[in-house]
Amino acid sequence: xxxxxxxxxxxxxxxxxxxxxxxxxxxxxxxxxxxxxxxxxxxxxxxxxxxxxxxxxxxxxxxxxxxxxxxxxxxxxxxxxxxxxxxxxxxxxxxxxxxxxxxxxxxxxxxxxxxxxxxxxxxxxxxxxxxxxxxxxxx
Amino acid sequence: xxxxxxxxxxxxxxxxxxxxxxxxxxxxxxxxxxxxxxxxxxxxxxxxxxxxxxxxxxxxxxxxxxxxxxxxxxxxxxxxxxxxxxxxxxxxxxxxxxxxxxxxxxxxxxxxxxxxxxxxxxxxxxxxxxxxxxxxxxxxxxxxxxxxxxxxxxxxxxxxxxxxxxxxxxxxxxxxxxxxxxxxxxxxxxxxxxxxx
Numbered sequence: 001x002x003x004x005x006x007x008x009x010x011x012x013x014x015x016x017x018x019x020x021x022x023x024x025x026x027x028x029x030x031x032x033x034x035x036x037x038x039x040x041x042x043x044x045x046x047x048x049x050x051x052x053x054x055x056x057x058x059x060x061x062x063x064x065x066x067x068x069x070x071x072x073x074x075x076x077x078x079x080x081x082x083x084x085x086x087x088x089x090x091x092x093x094x095x096x097x098x099x100x101x102x103x104x105x106x107x108x109x110x111x112x113x114x115x116x117x118x119x120x121x122x123x124x125x126x127x128x129x130x131x132x133x134x135x136x137x138x139x
Numbered sequence: 140x141x142x143x144x145x146x147x148x149x150x151x152x153x154x155x156x157x158x159x160x161x162x163x164x165x166x167x168x169x170x171x172x173x174x175x176x177x178x179x180x181x182x183x184x185x186x187x188x189x190x191x192x193x194x195x196x197x198x199x200x201x202x203x204x205x206x207x208x209x210x211x212x213x214x215x216x217x218x219x220x221x222x223x224x225x226x227x228x229x230x231x232x233x234x235x236x237x238x239x240x241x242x243x244x245x246x247x248x249x250x251x252x253x254x255x256x257x258x259x260x261x262x263x264x265x266x267x268x269x270x271x272x273x274x275x276x277x278x279x280x281x282x283x284x285x286x287x288x289x290x291x292x293x294x295x296x297x298x299x300x301x302x303x304x305x306x307x308x309x310x311x312x313x314x315x316x317x318x319x320x321x322x323x324x325x326x327x328x329x330x331x332x333x334x335x336x
Binding site: 026027028029030032033034036037043046047097098099105106108 | 299301302315316317318319321322324325326328329332333
């Protein structure tokens with residue numbers, strides 16, 4: 001169980017940091033357009049999210065990778081992934097043909113992206129559960 | 140020196156192959172502008188009408204007229220019974236340098252011909268000269284015109300475009316396909332960020 005949690009923590013942290021890095025390499029407004037295409041947030045929040053989320057993803061992803069006080073980054077990652085996954089499911093059910101925006105542009109929402117993000121969410125929830133179950137030292 | 144030239148030529152070949160044929164009659168602005176925007180659209184699409192009538196004038200005023208952006212219309216044929224015919228007339232009009240008035244008219248009266256299929260009356264209304272009308276009618280059946288519709292639609296599909304209007308921004312060799320129908324404020328932020336300081 002310990003090694004499973006460790007491997008999943010590294011995978012989730014690396015994927016999260018990579019997703020943020022890819023977005024940071026693109027113009028922020030491009031990511032903002034991706035968020036806006038979900039039609040969930042008002043303009044000001046779209047801009048704020050696009051400006052801050054990629055850097056936050058990198059920071060939290062690296063924090064999770066390092067494994068210091070893992071309860072905090074694991075919880076934050078799980079909550080963010082829950083929000084992303086819910087938004088993607090909502091868009092899919094609404095028949096919106098949009099990019100998921102997970103790793104920049106060119107990644108349209110499909111059964112594959114839902115499966116991928118769903119698996120990532122499940123892994124993150126497991127890591128969070130393990131982080132709270134074990135003492136911080138062992139996690 | 141010749142070896143370096145040969146290496147340079149060989150290394151540039153993929154770039155040259157990736158360069159698409161641009162129909163200059165469907166383009167507006169300075170071809171040497173730092174930012175190029177290709178608009179993949181269809182005359183039957185309501186969002187394309189909105190883009191053409193609401194956002195394009197803003198882009199023209201803010202970026203195309205000042206020479207900062209070169210904008211090119213691209214055909215992306217949707218599965219609508221009158222889509223191909225509308226493109227055929229528009230591209231035929233482009234061949235005689237009358238693309239913009241015909242495109243304007245097709246979008247302005249979209250709700251009419253979209254349902255009744257009377258596209259020619261709209262196109263003819265945008266071409267005051269009888270000689271131009273005759274040329275456009277003839278050219279609309281030209282295999283080259285029809286091939287242009289197919290080639291551009293195929294190019295869009297192979298680039299992953301699956302809806303309209305999709306804008307593809309190119310600057311400094313980097314290409315950014317945008318989500319369909321972006322907010323103009325975000326598009327403006329993006330272009331401003333990409334323009335040389």
